[in-house]
Structures are given as C-alpha cells and as structure tokens.
Amino acid sequence: MTDQTNIEFHNVRFCYGEVCAVNGVNFSLPSHRLSVFVGPNGGGKSTLIKLLTGLLKPQEGTISYRRGIEIGYVPQNVTFDTSFPLTVGELVLQGTLTKQIRPFARYTSAQKGRAADAIRRVGLSGYEQRGIGQLSGGQLQRAVIARTLASSVDIIALDEPDVCLDIDAARELYGILRSLKSEKTILMASHNIQAALDVADRAIYVNKTVREYASPQALKDELNGGISL
Numbered sequence: 001m002t003d004q005t006n007i008e009f010h011n012v013r014f015c016y017g018e019v020c021a022v023n024g025v026n027f028s029l030p031s032h033r034l035s036v037f038v039g040p041n042g043g044g045k046s047t048l049i050k051l052l053t054g055l056l057k058p059q060e061g062t063i064s065y066r067r068g069i070e071i072g073y074v075p076q077n078v079t080f081d082t083s084f085p086l087t088v089g090e091l092v093l094q095g096t097l098t099k100q101i102r103p104f105a106r107y108t109s110a111q112k113g114r115a116a117d118a119i120r121r122v123g124l125s126g127y128e129q130r131g132i133g134q135l136s137g138g139q140l141q142r143a144v145i146a147r148t149l150a151s152s153v154d155i156i157a158l159d160e161p162d163v164c165l166d167i168d169a170a171r172e173l174y175g176i177l178r179s180l181k182s183e184k185t186i187l188m189a190s191h192n193i194q195a196a197l198d199v200a201d202r203a204i205y206v207n208k209t210v211r212e213y214a215s216p217q218a219l220k221d222e223l224n225g226g227i228s229l
C-alpha cells in the first residue's frame with residue numbers, strides 16, 4: 001500500500017445467501033480525493049460501502065487499511081427520530097466525543113471549536129439552536145456531515161447522500177464535499193451518475209464487479225458510448 005492509498009480491496013466477494021452482490025472486486029481508495037461509486041440500482045454500491053466500513057465482512061478476498069485509519073459512515077436514508085429534541089449544535093458536538101465516553105463530562109473548548117468550524121463548513125452557522133426536526137432534507141444531510149467532520153475520522157463514506165435532494169441542494173452538497181478534500185478522503189455512492197461524475201476526481205463503476213476509470217470523463221465517454229445502466 002502506498003502513502004497515497006487508504007484502503008485496498010483484493011478480490012472481494014460478498015453474497016447475501018444465494019444473491020452475490022459483489023464478486024472479484026479490486027480497487028484502491030486514494031487519500032484526499034473525492035471518489036464516487038456509480039452504477040445501476042442493485043449493482044452493489046451499498047454493499048461495498050458496508051464492506052469498506054466493516055459492517056459486513058468479505059466472504060472471499062481481503063480489504064487492507066492504512067494503519068490507524070478511521071472511517072465515518074453516512075448511511076443511505078439518514079433515519080433517526082427527528083422528533084427527538086436534539087439541536088444541530090448538539091448533534092455536531094456529539095461527533096467530537098471520543099470512544100471512551102465519560103459520563104457527565106463537559107465538552108472542552110477545543111471540541112466546541114471543532115463543532116463550530118464543522119457547522120460553518122457545511123453552511124449551517126446560525127442554525128446551532130435549531131431542532132433537527134425543523135431542518136430540510138438537505139440541511140439534515142449537511143448537519144450529519146458536519147458531525148462526521150467534527151470527529152477525527154480520515155475517510156467519510158456517504159451512501160447516496162443526494163437521493164432525497166433537489167438539484168440545487170444536491171449541487172450545494174457536492175460543493176461542500178469537494179471543499180473537504182484537503183482534510184478528508186471522501187467516497188460517495190450515487191445513482192445520479194452525470195452529476196456525480198462532474199464533481200468526482202475518481203470514478204468507480206459498480207455492477208456486481210467494479211471497474212476503475214482513469215478519470216470521470218473516461219467513464220462518461222464510455223457511458224455515452226452505450227454501457228447499459
């Protein structure tokens with residue numbers, strides 16, 4: 001594994017019973033890039049993200065991680081009880097908690113600073129006191145990203161973060177993800193192929209197996225040439 005690589009998949013296979021979602025998967029995830037998984041519904045994008053985050057284990061093959069790497073996962077359809085009385089500020093502050101939670105400990109000023117910075121980066125300054133139930137879909141998605149950003153993770157893996165967003169909200173989200181690359185490695189799964197390829201540094205086409213492309217444009221050209229989706 002080179003210094004520029006965070007994660008490598010070697011010949012990975014995963015089946016749900018009889019259904020093999022992904023097979024023979026080889027790819028690597030470079031640091032400080034925005035990589036996207038694109039491909040048809042049911043092609044295995046979510047399965048790959050769950051394998052990468054450790055929620056699923058490969059049944060064949062291996063996944064190697066750079067030592068000490070931490071991954072933040074933003075699942076498809078962020079579902080938590082939005083009637084729960086939690087503000088944006090509290091949600092993001094929770095991201096700064098270390099794994100050893102000390103009961104009743106107060107947040108340090110460094111943690112508060114990290115949370116405030118993350119909130120600003122996703123364009124939610126001024127919304128700190130707003131309940132998460134009062135946010136639009138795009139704002140909630142951005143609040144969840146801020147929570148990940150405030151944590152110490154190196155990689156942020158987002159599964160279809162654009163699925164419920166209108167085109168303007170999706171563009172705004174992509175712009176935010178691009179702006180995070182200097183600090184984090186970003187991986188996004190999207191079925192919004194054209195838009196995702198416009199914003200990506202690296203394109204990985206997922207349909208049971210994966211194909212890495214030298215550039216998003218190379219994949220676009222091939223799609224225009226008629227890969228069926």
Ligand code: ADP
Nearest residue numbers: 016019020021040041042043044045046047048
């Ligand atoms: P994508 O995210 O690209 O839409 P998924 O990884 O969700 O694809 O699904 C890949 C394949 O695995 C599909 O055929 C899907 O039906 C199947 N699959 C996904 N999750 C499960 C599950 N929990 N149980 C059984 N089959 C599943």
Ligand code: MG
Nearest residue numbers: 045046076160
């Ligand atoms: Mg999916």
